[in-house]
Amino acid sequence: MxxxxxxxxxxxxxxxxxxxxxxxxxxxxxxxxxxxxxxxxxxxxxxxxxxxxxxxxxxxxxxxxxxxxxxxxxxxxxxxxxxxxxxxxxxxxxxxxxxxxxxxxxxxxxxxxxxxxxxxxxxxxxxxxxxxxxxxxxxxxxxxxxxxxxxxxxxxxxxxxxxxxxxxxxxxxxxxxxxxxxxxxxxxxxxxxxxxxxxxxCPVSEEKFFFDRELRRTMREKLNIAVHKSVYLYSGSMVAYQSLQQQYEQYEAILKNPDNMVVIATSQPDVAHEFFKSLKSDQLIITSVSFSEMNAYYNLSDFAFLMRDKKQLNYVASPTKFGEYCLTGLPVIMNETVDQAYTVSKELNNYVSYLNITSEKFNDQKRADISVKARDFYSxxxxxxxxxxxxxxxxx
CATH class of the missing domain: 3.40.50.2000 (Glycogen Phosphorylase B;)
Incomplete structure (x- = not known):
């Protein structure tokens, strides 16, 4: 222009x-x-x-x-x-x-x-x-x-x-x-x-959301998360359409492995503490994270969740969080209820089925590559x- x-x-x-x-x-x-x-x-x-x-x-x-x-x-x-x-x-x-x-x-x-x-x-x-x-x-x-x-x-x-x-x-x-x-x-x-x-x-600023090896290392050190541990992240609210009950069951299965951790970053931490109170507290982090801090939490994580109920309102959506996940190179555990997210994840090769949650992490290079490719969709x-x-x- x-x-x-x-x-x-x-x-x-x-x-x-x-x-x-x-x-x-x-x-x-x-x-x-x-x-x-x-x-x-x-x-x-x-x-x-x-x-x-x-x-x-x-x-x-x-x-x-x-x-x-x-x-x-x-x-x-x-x-x-x-x-x-x-x-x-x-x-x-x-x-x-x-x-x-x-x-x-x-x-x-x-x-x-x-x-x-x-x-x-x-x-x-x-x-x-x-x-x-x-x-x-x-x-x-x-x-x-x-x-x-x-x-x-x-x-x-x-x-x-x-x-x-x-x-x-x-x-x-x-x-x-x-x-x-x-x-x-x-x-x-x-x-x-x-x-x-x-x-x-929904656009995402690539200046604020990106993959950075050093940021990943320093954030893990800050939160005392060992290199070998796998971190599964949920970022979002505690509203009904986020399939919270289904996520609860998934977290419960994930936390049976002592090398796994779940991080819930939400604007409603009190609601989250009450909903997930019976999960293993020593492997679970529930926190409220500011917009400026979110990229650091994405970087320390190994997987992210995007679970939605099978409803029209979700099928036509463009979740901002999904774009942020992609720009930080995260593999995303999801169902197929959000048409755009499912289609893009297949093209970026960061789709993980909720029916078969893998423990295999993406290496740093793969995350960096996905981050770059995702700019064509969400930058x-x-x-x-x-x-x-x-x-x-x-x-x-």
Whole structure:
């Protein structure tokens, strides 16, 4: 892309400012786009009172680490409350009345935000890109399946219908679309009115995630893990779709070998301690790891887990963790429930079936080779070109 004056863009989301996804998928995106003359401001609405303090804490952190990126944090109403969309729509209208001349285009993260951005188009008149992160209807159906009868009843009548309308509206009105996987795009492409779209997996910064022999050695020394021991890593939350019960059974079998260890790196260590309390504590490490420390834990490990339930929401997903695993050269123990991860792992040759978990480690050279090959699939530097191509289609 030729050097040109910066164009201002606005990235909007209704997820607050979290500690991991916001870092890897929002801030990293804004950083990367600056190199192409695209200057993103970020407008984050927090719709949950319980996460407001965390959002403010993270806002302060990102203002220190990225002072050149304008981040705005505002309160909004819980999107599941009756009439909340009208209230949140008014908040956006008020913002655009004051700021409509500042930007060249808008990127709405996920279905709900894009829907509101499209409804407010009479007030801003800007191209709106639908950043489709998953099958929201399938995700809601899964969430409702675990709720009480009354909530399921209301959800099935109102929320599912609303989400289907949102997806249809986004298909017909978006100026461009981003889908994180081919399986996800297949759901919407027949309805998508615009021809301006890209399939872009969740990108991973190769500057932050890579294989390093020396880092592996020093981290093992730091945690007193002997060279001959095999470390099996799980990184992620303690939510239901992560197949935790199945993982419990696998960890139990793995820990029967005294030379094996399991590391669980999660933002919910208290939940993990309770769930896995009966496992051998001397071979189990449960810890909360910051985004900046995660690469070190990947490097000290020998295997990583990516287990998901057999559901539509998982089949169409593009787990950021999988890309991070690959860029650090890890063999990944998985089932075949995430289409993109399964396909890529076969090409990279780092697939390990959960039905036949091997104890054979990859040597350093093989991990380094996988790390390099994985950049073609998940490197932010590579995938940024697809974003720029999409944006420029409506800016030229």
């Amino acid at each position: 030729d050097k040109r004056p910066n164009k201002k863009a606005l990235f909007i989301l209704h997820e607050g400012i979290g500690s991991t996804i916001f870092n890897s998928q929002v801030i990293e995106h804004a950083r990367g786009m600056k190199k192409f003359g695209l200057d993103f401001d970020i407008l984050a609405y927090d719709t949950f009172a319980k996460t407001w303090d965390l959002s403010n804490k993270n806002l302060s952190k990102f203002k220190n680490t990225d002072p050149d990126i304008k981040i705005m944090l505002k309160k909004a109403m819980n999107i599941y409350y009756p009439f909340s969309s009208i209230y949140n729509l008014c908040l956006l209208v008020a913002f655009f009345i004051k700021n409509k001349d500042h930007y060249s285009f808008i990127q709405g993260r996920a279905d709900y935000t894009t829907f509101l951005c499209l409804l407010t188009k009479p007030f801003h008149g800007l191209p709106v890109y639908w950043d489709c992160r998953g099958d929201a209807v399938s995700e809601l159906e899964d969430s409702l399946s675990r709720k009480k009868v009354l909530i399921r009843f209301i959800g099935n009548i109102y929320l599912l219908g609303f989400n289907r309308i949102v997806a249809y509206f986004n298909c017909k009105m978006s100026d461009g679309a981003i889908f994180v996987s081919r399986a996800l795009s297949a759901i919407f492409l027949k309805k998508l009115k615009t021809k301006c779209y890209e399939i872009i997996p 932010r530097k590579v995938l940024n070109l697809s974003y720029v191509r999409l944006y420029e289609a409506n800016l030229n």
